[in-house]
Amino acid sequence: MPEQPTEEQKQQMAAEQEAVNNRVGRIKNRILVLSGKGGVGKSTVAASLATSLAEQGCKTGLLDVDIHGPSIPQLVGLTGLPPGLEGTGATEEELQPMRAADNLHVMSIGFLLENPEQAVIWRGPMKYNLIKQFLKDVAWGDLDYLVVDSPPGTGDEPLAVAQMLGSPSHALVVTTPQELSVSDVRRCVTFCRKVEVSLLGVVENMSGFICPHCGVETNIFDSGGGQSMAEKMNIPFLGKIPLDPHIVAAGDSGVPYSQAVAETPAKQSLETVTAKITTSLKA
Ligand code: ADP
Numbered sequence: 001m002p003e004q005p006t007e008e009q010k011q012q013m014a015a016e017q018e019a020v021n022n023r024v025g026r027i028k029n030r031i032l033v034l035s036g037k038g039g040v041g042k043s044t045v046a047a048s049l050a051t052s053l054a055e056q057g058c059k060t061g062l063l064d065v066d067i068h069g070p071s072i073p074q075l076v077g078l079t080g081l082p083p084g085l086e087g088t089g090a091t092e093e094e095l096q097p098m099r100a101a102d103n104l105h106v107m108s109i110g111f112l113l114e115n116p117e118q119a120v121i122w123r124g125p126m127k128y129n130l131i132k133q134f135l136k137d138v139a140w141g142d143l144d145y146l147v148v149d150s151p152p153g154t155g156d157e158p159l160a161v162a163q164m165l166g167s168p169s170h171a172l173v174v175t176t177p178q179e180l181s182v183s184d185v186r187r188c189v190t191f192c193r194k195v196e197v198s199l200l201g202v203v204e205n206m207s208g209f210i211c212p213h214c215g216v217e218t219n220i221f222d223s224g225g226g227q228s229m230a231e232k233m234n235i236p237f238l239g240k241i242p243l244d245p246h247i248v249a250a251g252d253s254g255v256p257y258s259q260a261v262a263e264t265p266a267k268q269s270l271e272t273v274t275a276k277i278t279t280s281l282k283a
Contacts, residue, residue: 027145030170035175036188044251054104058144063146074252078254135164173185174202176225199236203241238277
């Protein structure tokens with residue numbers, strides 16, 4: 001039998017949840033970016049969405065709670081900088097998010113690791129407490145959007161994030177086109193329904209490769225699996241993002257992809273995804 005919390009522990013938990021509620025209550029739109037498994041481009045899509053929202057003038061936060069693979073700092077060019085408390089009015093008890101661009105502030109477990117290669121071997125309660133701290137103690141201020149890069153899968157960590165973000169929260173599921181990834185998405189969809197997070201839709205990433213020289217499309221990882229699954233499950237399909245080597249190069253060099261390239265099919269698709277999301281949240 002698990003030990004029941006004492007009255008004092010219950011009061012502390014309620015006070016902490018209230019502090020989280022006060023913090024997230026100042027965020028107009030909370031978007032959780034989910035994927036069935038790692039490596040499908042979840043962080044890339046989260047960073048791109050947050051960057052474009054900020055470029056449109058929306059006050060945006062980008063929170064990386066992908067505890068075992070925090071790649072957001074690298075993707076937005078903030079690697080290696082410690083979180084600073086000084087400057088923008090955070091109190092001693094608050095963690096100050098890092099400024100990545102005008103209107104874009106970021107917090108990540110990656111900032112708190114002494115060495116980026118350090119493996120994070122943490123037990124469940126530590127992960128839960130860290131997620132809570134990121135939602136309770138980070139001085140996000142008033143935001144139009146908070147984009148949360150969730151750990152992959154539908155386990156305890158995404159569950160903790162979804163519960164702490166509370167209602168109304170929204171989710172975006174990133175998949176690749178192969179059947180193997182698509183079946184993971186079904187679990188994400190079920191997860192969203194269970195935790196009462198409204199599903200904005202599915203993004204099919206790494207969907208085909210359009211040759212920059214001849215314009216011919218090759219479906220390296222197949223194409224259309226995410227789209228047909230979205231249709232079958234009656235959930236919105238937000239778009240296909242083709243494979244683009246510039247995405248890898250931009251991520252590796254820490255330059256947001258939208259700023260690293262002029263017009264590419266992948267950039268256009270990512271812009272369409274952002275536009276569909278903002279339209280659906282305004283509706
Ligand atoms: P996840 O967060 O799902 O683990 P990442 O966003 O970290 O995945 O992406 C994994 C790798 O795939 C990164 O090197 C990223 O640059 C690359 N990548 C993501 N999307 C694309 C794409 N459409 N074309 C080419 N490379 C991509």
